[in-house]
Amino acid sequence: MNELEHLYFDDTGPGGFKSGMVPCTNYVDSRTGLSNDTLGRETAAQWIRTAFQQILKELADDFVTADVAAGIGGLDASIGFEMLRPENVGVAFNDSLFFFSFFITDKSSMADLIAMGTAMAIGACGGPQVPYRGGRIDATEAGPFGVCQPETDLKTTLSSLSGAGFNQADTIALTACGHTMGGVHHSTFPQIVGPEAVSPNNLDGRIAFDDTVGVNDINVVRQYLSGTGNRGGALVTTTNKTVQSDLRLYESDNNKTMERLSQSPEQFNSICASLIARMIDTVPNGVTLTPVLDPGNVKHAAILLNVDWSGKLTLSGFLRYIETAGSASAPESLDVTVINRDGILTANTVKAVGNLSTDTGNGVFGPTFPYPFTVDIPGKTGLGGIAVGSERFPLQDTLFVVPVLSSITPGLASYNIIDPDKLWTFNVTAAYRTFSTPSSLTATVKYQVPQPGNTSPRIDSSNTAQLALIGKTGPFSLYSAVLQYTLNSKQVFGSSIDIVDEGSGAKAEFFKLFSIMEFS
């Protein structure tokens, strides 16, 4: 299963991608790793701002100053290299990148996670579903300097964003779509918000954009136009004219765009969904984004394939059922039917019973329920996929990592995500459905490594080892390797292994090593 789909649709429990913004007003302080509701900060809002700043910054540097038509700019996480710049003042970017860094793997770049954070913060906090695609590539160096600050004059802001393909109405609407959650902080922008905003439960002194600070809604537009509530927030109401950047922008077309946005929540949502999608989909030349991640109704997740010494295969994992708009409510069970190696639907069917008491949904698409299943498969006929109702999901048994014959030590009992470096031993066994000896069967372990001067790590793919034949079972040959690395727990968490036979092209890609860690 696609890692981004997993993070977005399934990984929503404690420690999952969504955990930072539950509830939407939650704030996770990267300095302690803990929630803190006394500062007047909000993680969901920081995530949206990070994407924009990366883009406004990337919009301000790549995406804005650099010209999208020239293909230079876009969401590429170069902000990680630029934390010390004045334009990146405040903790928001550091907080966000620190949180996202736990989820960086070979298949999930920082830039994709920044974009996902925005889609989730908006979609799960009362806003629209923002179409989300993957495929962004992280920059390997800092980008040019940015320009969009509260002090920036209107002409410069508009021309910067127009270089990124956003006209004046787009720029006004995009800003209002972003400036509905969170607010402006005295601790970060004392020239905008005075010390009077500071209180025991608002130690950073936030003035919110509207009075629904944790909800992505039309309120900011309506309060701005009617002069009620927070009147659009401090970038409108500050008496320091130089930094009234929202007021300058909103008024620049005589409030026409704000009037249009205010007409209905549905209109606000649909304009925002399309502008935010355009914002996060702005990528440098040469980057091809995937199709929009489709929650579907039913998909498989956390699939593991084992083989025993008699050659019998066992497939286990779960289906997730999302009650997307207009779909039937989750049934008590779903039938999983094995498709054999030749692509033929077999009579081998098991019932996956839903755990309907646990909604694992990300709050964007609808209640989501897991249906665990296990099915035995004769090694002779093998596995080509599974069918669930009319849906077919391709799987393969040509080359795969065998979880029961693989291990990681030390185990979960001594694992803590903030543990420092220690020696890890990965004992990896793969089953290969061939009896001819491959010229070279290699295992590449990929894990994150820090980048000097950057909060965001990169993936190191340089650790490769040969696998050696250890036996045969049914139609499979078993190959194994023992790999040892000194890593911290965070590196182990996101590590994965690819097994490749270059000669035949057979591969088992992105097996997450953490998935086999046991209590020991």
Ligand code: HEM
């Ligand atoms: C057009 C020019 C813009 C300027 C000059 C600007 C400036 C600012 C400033 C000064 C803050 C206060 C940050 C703090 O005190 O921590 C802020 C907050 C925020 N901005 Fe913007 N912004 C702009 C557009 C946007 C856009 C287009 C989006 C997203 C689509 C966005 C999303 C946010 C969010 C979510 C916050 C709240 C952050 C928090 O509460 O931590 N901004 N912006």
